[in-house]
Amino acid sequence: MPALTPDESPAAVHLEQIQIRDPFVLRVPDGYWLYGSTDPNIWDGPAVGFDTYWSPDLVNWSGPVAAFRPGADFWSRTQYWAPEVHRHLDAYYLFATFTAPGHRRGTQVLRSENPQGPFLPWSDGPLTPPAWECLDGTLHVENGIPYLVFCREWKDVGDGEILAVALSGDLREAVGDPVVLFRASEASWSRSIPRPEFPSVYVTDGPSLHRTADGRLLMLWSSFGDAGYALGVATSATGDIFGPWSQSPEPLWPADGGHGMIFTAADGALLLALHSPNRTPHERAHFFPLEETPDGLRLRD
Secondary structure, three states, rough: OOOOOHHOOOEEEOOOHHOEEEEEEEOOOOEEOOOOOOOOOOOOOOOOOOEEEOOOOOEEEEEEEEEOOOOOOOHHHHHHEEEEEEEEEOOOEEEEEOOOOOOOEEEEEEEEEOOOOOEEEOOOOOOOOOOOOOOEEEEEEEEEEEEEEEEOOOOHOOEEEEEEEOOOOOOOOOOEEEEEEEEEOOOOOOOOOOOOOOOEEEEEEEEEEEEOOOOOOOEEEEEEOEEEEEEEEEEEEEOOOOOOOOEEEOOEEEOOEEEEEEEOOOOOOOOEEEEEEOOOOOOOOOOOOEEEEEEEEOOOO
């Protein structure tokens, strides 16, 4: 772990002690950084920011380290959600969801020279359309082109959407118009939830892309299934971001957990990270062995 000042030195902590939603793991040469929605109450009240934790082995963790704290002039003061950190070119870029009264929810990009931060605003506000309610943006690079893959909320459209839009090479602005990749109701396992605004509401959360060893492009994403919050898998028929996309008939994780991503451990093992249960303040990060199959993905015993 990079050296910190005495005031910044984090304490040892076990994974089950860390309250975190939407976990995201970044592997670096000397270990792993864990990010996520870390405010005690991400739903209401003033936001604190995003914390990160470091581990050499995915077992012993140190933290928290303050990865992002809003400056006095930062536009958003509440509901800081789902940070992801990606190495791109010569720096680290944090994609996260923010909102504020008078603004629509959206994904903004922050930047740091180091994976532990501090991260500072990089894009001029959200890169998602300012007139839309959007969340959970992730970075996907294909044929040298960076894309923002994100959700348009059911609050706008009833049937939640996952879309992609090209970004400039420096990740500071969107280029062109977003393209709908699929809608939540296209998955046979996804269930509508009761809301007065629409006759049926389908949720899309947490898209995360994974390229398999044989070149297939898969996407993890979350919605609500028969047993609550769940995690499904979609497959691109063409192997590129614009699909068309087909949905696995059954969720990969069927009950009380989701917003997952895939990372490779130092020993080459493929691991799924997700949070469970889906209840504040009890949510925790969990890592599960995963394997690629001809049909998609399977949790290993």
